Amino acid sequence: MRRLCAGLLVAAVVGLLGSAELSAQEIKGPIKIVVPYPAGGGSDVAARLVADKMKDSLGQPVIVENKPGAGGRIGTEYAKGQPADGATMLVVNPALFVVAPVVFSKLAYDPDADFAPVSLITTYQFCVSVPPGSAVKDVPGLIDWIKKNPNQANYGSPAAGSLPHFFGLMIGRAAGVEMVHSSYNGSGPLVTALIGNQIPIGVDAYDAQSAYHPEKIRILATAGTARKRPDIPTFKEQGYPDIEGTGWNGIVVPAKTPKPVIDKLSAAIVTAVRSPDVVEKIQGLGNDAVGTSPEEFAAVLKKDRERWVPIIKASGFKAE
C-alpha cells in the first residue's frame, strides 16, 4: 500500500514536472512587439510583417506597439520593465545596442544585463553618395577628391551619433583627411540637400537613399560584403576592403525570459521572416530579410561592438 502510494506520488510529481515542462514554452495572452519608433518607419513595417506571420504560426494574437521617443531609448526602457514571460518583445538596432552604451554616461538600460537576443529580422547596408552634378564617379575618385579638396570635404549624415556618422569617419580616414560632418534631421532633409547640391557627400543607409530619386543621387558604393544592387559595386571591389558596415534590426526580450520560450519565439520569427512574401516586401524596402538563432544574433552583436566601439571612442562623440 505504502509502496503504491509512493509510486502514485512519484507518478504525480513526474506528471506535474512534465506539464510544467510543456507550459514553460507556453506564452500567455497576446504577444506584443514593442517598436521604439513611430508607426510607418522601416523597423515598424518589418515588425508588422513579422507580427502578421507569427500570429498564424503561434496561433495567438501578435500586436505591434509603438513607443517612440528619445531615439528609441524610451521604448527600450519601457520594454525592460515588462514581465519576462515571452509576451513582450522589442525591436532594437545598433544605435540602441552598440552606440548608446558608449555615448551616454547614464543609460537607463544595459543591453546585455537587461535583454536577451532572440533573432535578427533585417539587415541593411550603408552607402556613400554624391549629388547629380558631381565629377566624382567612383570610390577611388571620391578619395582622390577628398585629398585634393580638404577644405570642401564635408559630408552629411541623417543624425549626429548615428552609424552613418561614424561610417563617414571611416571614409575620411581612408583619405587621411578629417572631413567635416554635418548632421541633418533625418534622411529626408539629407537627400534634399544632396539633390540640391548643398553638400558634396552623403552617407546613409542604402534603403534611405535608394528609396529616393536614383537618377538624382549617385550612389558610389554600398558597404556590405556583397553587392546590394547589381549596378553598384561595394567598397571592397573598389579597393577598400576595410570600409565595411552593415546595420540591422533584431528582436530581443527581457533578460529573464526562459530559454525554451526564447527558442520558440526565435523559431517562429525565423519562419516568419523567411516566408517568400515577407522576403519580397523587405527586399522592396531596400533591406534584406534574415532570421537567426539567438546565438547567431549574439555573435553579430559582439562583432559589431568590436568594429564600431573603437571608432566611436576615437571620434570623441558624446551625447551629453
Add this chain to the structure above:
Amino acid sequence: MELLSNLALGFQTAVSPLNLLYCLVGALIGTLIGVLPGIGPVQTIAILLPTTFALPPVSALIMLAGIYYGAQYGGSTTSILVNVPGEASAVVTCIDGHQMARQGRAGAALSIAALGSFAAGTFATFVLAVLAVPLSEFAFKFGPAEYFSLMVFGLIGSVVLASGSMLKAVGMIVLGLLLGMIGTDVTSGAHRFTFGIPELADGIGFVSLAMGLFGICDIINSLEKRETRDILKGRLTGFWLSRSDIRASAPAVLRGTLCGSLLGILPGGGAILSSFTAYMLEKKSSRSPESFGQGNICGVAAPESANNAAAQTSFIPLLTLGIPPNVVLAMMAGAMMIHGIQPGPRVIASNPELFWGVIVSMWVGNLILVLLNLPLVGLWVRLLSVPFRLLYPAILLFCCIGLYSVNNNTFDIGLTALCGLLGYVFHKLECEPAPLILGFILGPMMEENLRRGMLLSRGDPAVFFTRPLSLAFLLMAAVLLILVALPSIRRSRESAFKEG
C-alpha cells in the same frame, strides 16, 4: 494633351465606387478629427495605418489624403466656435474667426473658411497636376544660407506685425526660441536642457505646447470669467456672405492660396507655417491692420485658404521626389511603403493610376467636403453646443486621448497641462502666445541652418551675403527693421494697435 489623358485616367480611378467611398470616408474622418481638438491627422493616420493593409493601395492613399485635407477644413470649425484650434494649422484662425463668432457672424466665418478652402483646394490640385515636376526643383535652390535668411525675415516680420507691445512680442519670440532649444541638438547630437528626462530628448512637443497655450489656457480663462459664451445657440445663421464680405475676402483667398501653395512645396513647410505666414501677409498688406484681431474676415479667409492649399501642394515633394516635407507626409510615405510602393519619381511612371488617381481624388474630396460641410456645420455645432460642464471635460478628454496617442506616453499630457498654466500666466501678463509659437517653430530650424551654413563654409559668414536669394531675404529683413525703428512709423504703428 498628355495632361488631359492623365487627368482622364485619374478621374477613372478616383470616381470608381470603391475609391469614391474611401474618399468620402477619409474626408469625413478628417473633418471629425479636425473638429475635435487634440486629435490631428498625424495621430489618426498612425492609428489607421494598420487597417490600410487590407485595402488596395490607391484606396488606402485616397482615404489617408482625405483625412489630411479634411482635417484642415474641420480644424477651423472649433477655432471659430470655441476658440480652441482643432488643428495646429488652425491656430491663427482663432484670432479673427472667434471674434467674428462673438459678433454673431459665426456663420459667415464658417462659410468663408469652407469656400476659401475649396477655392484653395481646387487651385492646389491644379498646381499639383500641372506643375508637380518643375515646381519641386524650386525647393532645391534653398541651401542652409537661404533657409536661415528666410527665417530671420520671418521672425522680424512677426515682431513687426504682432499687435500690442513690441517689447512683449520680442520677449515672447525669444522665449519661444529658448523653448525650442530644449532637446537634442541636431548639429552636435548633444542633449540640451533635458535634465536627464528622456522624454525631453526630442524637445517639447509642438502639439503639447500649442494645445496648452491655446486650448487648455482658454478653458481656464473662461472658467475664471464665468462668462456664458453661448455663441453656439441661435446665432448660427447668416451663412450667406454679404457682397462686401466677398469683395473683401476674395483677394485674401487668392493671396492665401498662392502663399500656401508655395510654402507647401518647401521642405519643412506645410499647413502650419503657411497659415501663420498668410495671416501675417494679410495683416501687413491690409489697409486697416488694426481691424485684425477684431473679427476681420480676411483674417479667416487667408490662413484657411493657405493651410488647405499647403496641405495639398506638400504632396509634390513626396510624389515627385519621394521626400516627405512634414510629419503627415512622412506617414503617407510609410503607408505607401507598407504596400511596397517606393515614393518617388518612379511612382508617376510605374503607378500612373495611383499618382493621377490620388491627385484627382483630392479635388473630388474637396468638392465632397464643401457639399457636406456647410450643411453638416449644424451637426458639428450641435456636437459642440452641449453645456460647458460637459463640453470642457469632453474637450479635455479628447485632448488627452490625442496627446497620448502621439507617442503612447503620459508625459505629453502632463507637459500640456504645464503649458496650459504657462498660457494662463501669459494671459494675465497680456502677452500674446502666437509669437512664442512662431519662435518655437522657426528657432531650431534657424539655428540648424545657421550652424550648418557656417560649418560647411568653414566658419566664413560671407556665405549668407554672397548667395543672392539669401541676401535678398536679409535685405528685406533689414528694411523691415529700419521701418519699425523710424520714430514716425513706430508711433503710427502703436497708435494703430491702440485704436484696435
